[in-house]
Amino acid sequence: xxxxxxISAITIILIGIVVVAVxxxxxxxxxxxxxxxxxxxxxxxxxxxxxxxxxxxxxxxxCAQCHPNAANTHPETYPKFQQQLGRVIALxxxxxxxLMNPSEGEPLALDSREMVAIEAYVTYERRGVSLEPGKH
Amino acid sequence: MKNQKRRDxxxxxxxxxxxxxxxxxxxxxxxxxxxxxxxxxxxSDAHIQQIKGNKFVRNWxxxxxxxxxxxxxxxxxxxxxxxxxxxxxxxxxxxxxHGADILAKLDYKTYQVMGEHDYYLDLGExxxxxxxxxxxxxNHKGVHxxxxxxxxTFDEWTFNRWGTAEQRMNEMAGLDNPNGxxxxxxxxxxxxxxxxxxxxxxxxxxxxxxHSPIQKIYKGWNFWTDDAEEVQRLLKPFDDVTVVYGHVHxxxxxxxxxxxxxxxxxxxxxxxxxxxxSQNKAYVPKLTVPMNRANPFHERDATGWQxxxxxxxxxxxxxxxxxxSNRTVAYNPLTGQPEDKDFQEKTKQVPPQEHY
Ligand SMILES: [Fe+2]
Ligand SMILES: [Fe+2]
Numbered sequence: 238x239x240x241x242x243x244i245s246a247i248t249i250i251l252i253g254i255v256v257v258a259v260x261x262x263x264x265x266x267x268x269x270x271x272x273x274x275x276x277x278x279x280x281x282x283x284x285x286x287x288x289x290x291x292x293x294x295x296x297x298x299x300c301a302q303c304h305p306n307a308a309n310t311h312p313e314t315y316p317k318f319q320q321q322l323g324r325v326i327a328l329x330x331x332x333x334x335x336l337m338n339p340s341e342g343e344p345l346a347l348d349s350r351e352m353v354a355i356e357a358y359v360t361y362e363r364r365g366v367s368l369e370p371g372k373h
Numbered sequence: 374m375k376n377q378k379r380r381d382x383x384x385x386x387x388x389x390x391x392x393x394x395x396x397x398x399x400x401x402x403x404x405x406x407x408x409x410x411x412x413x414x415x416x417s418d419a420h421i422q423q424i425k426g427n428k429f430v431r432n433w434x435x436x437x438x439x440x441x442x443x444x445x446x447x448x449x450x451x452x453x454x455x456x457x458x459x460x461x462x463x464x465x466x467x468x469x470x471h472g473a474d475i476l477a478k479l480d481y482k483t484y485q486v487m488g489e490h491d492y493y494l495d496l497g498e499x500x501x502x503x504x505x506x507x508x509x510x511x512n513h514k515g516v517h518x519x520x521x522x523x524x525x526t527f528d529e530w531t532f533n534r535w536g537t538a539e540q541r542m543n544e545m546a547g548l549d550n551p552n553g554x555x556x557x558x559x560x561x562x563x564x565x566x567x568x569x570x571x572x573x574x575x576x577x578x579x580x581x582x583x584h585s586p587i588q589k590i591y592k593g594w595n596f597w598t599d600d601a602e603e604v605q606r607l608l609k610p611f612d613d614v615t616v617v618y619g620h621v622h623x624x625x626x627x628x629x630x631x632x633x634x635x636x637x638x639x640x641x642x643x644x645x646x647x648x649x650x651s652q653n654k655a656y657v658p659k660l661t662v663p664m665n666r667a668n669p670f671h672e673r674d675a676t677g678w679q680x681x682x683x684x685x686x687x688x689x690x691x692x693x694x695x696x697x698s699n700r701t702v703a704y705n706p707l708t709g710q711p712e713d714k715d716f717q718e719k720t721k722q723v724p725p726q727e728h729y
Contacts, residue, residue, distance in 0.1 A: 305549035308645035321670040
């Protein structure tokens, strides 16, 4: 008897959790979306700051000097085979490659906030272009 | 005596080794015997950049030094050299001095054009101290040459907007910076140009050197001159007019009425074509077959300098491209426009010329 009660109690509790959880998952508002978009755009802005910064590398040469509006970075083509490295690489690898070579800097940790910000900026400038992974 | 000979031999051997590394068509210049034809070299956009003290960005130093060394090896010798502007990156004295030192190794008379990177720190003051006038004209073997300072802009932007000279320079130095301002030749210089041209016969070939294109290509990156139409109008009455410009760091050419336009490459770095920026519908002269897309693994790829052959008053422009096959864009008298000697036809174009 007491077992039965406790089972149905658990069932009710479980159903309750599921119902609540489902409601919560679906219930985001335009305001939430706006907030998330703002969060994203603040990281894009951070990426743009890094993009034009003479201090990202060691020689004062900013990414924007050669890539105005991040043009010629082609994020939609990654991952792709990079001839000179002889393997398929991610966009982040190429970001670091340019950082280490023309900008003579130290590579960024692949999971660093800076790397995410640069990717956010580069892909934002390329929004609307369809994916073409592998394209050279 | 013996020693002297040896030294001479070494000198010649050194020259020969250097010459054999040169793209062949530079040394193999076929000159028409016509005494009216002549050549000059055009070097542009070196962007000498100070890191601090006497340390400069190696990559840009190398680009300019290489162009100077190669130009000095030209045989037959060009009549003169033009430097097309953006000698410095941030207009600093140290940058202009260092750039001028490298250019001083040129064996030829050199004409200077003002670029925005030379100008917006001190409004051209130090540049003028070392190079002289910012706009002027000269005659050479029957051609009237005009040098313009085309990178001026609105007075309000130049004089009233920025707290410091450094900030003004930085704002103009960012190609894609929305705080920048469109280039222009300006009323004063157009008045001067009008007067200057009054003395010139309409049959005399006219060649204009400017830093910005005297045409409107893409405002977002200042591939643009705001009063282009007014300047073009002054040039309209002449039979043969060519504008040679820097600033865009890429191969471009175009024909507008009687005026041919030719852009030159930078020694420092190449720029994407405006259409590669997907957020904008930008116009690029339809005539232009683009340079090859650059490979960043070759530091000097898509950079270079050019040799210009004046042929009956028209321009043949040979691009000497360090890591790429050379290109020649020449005026075709049959079609009345500049055309690439090898790639003009769609079917002859190659995949690296596709920019996206
Ligand atoms: Fe430039
Ligand atoms: Fe420029």
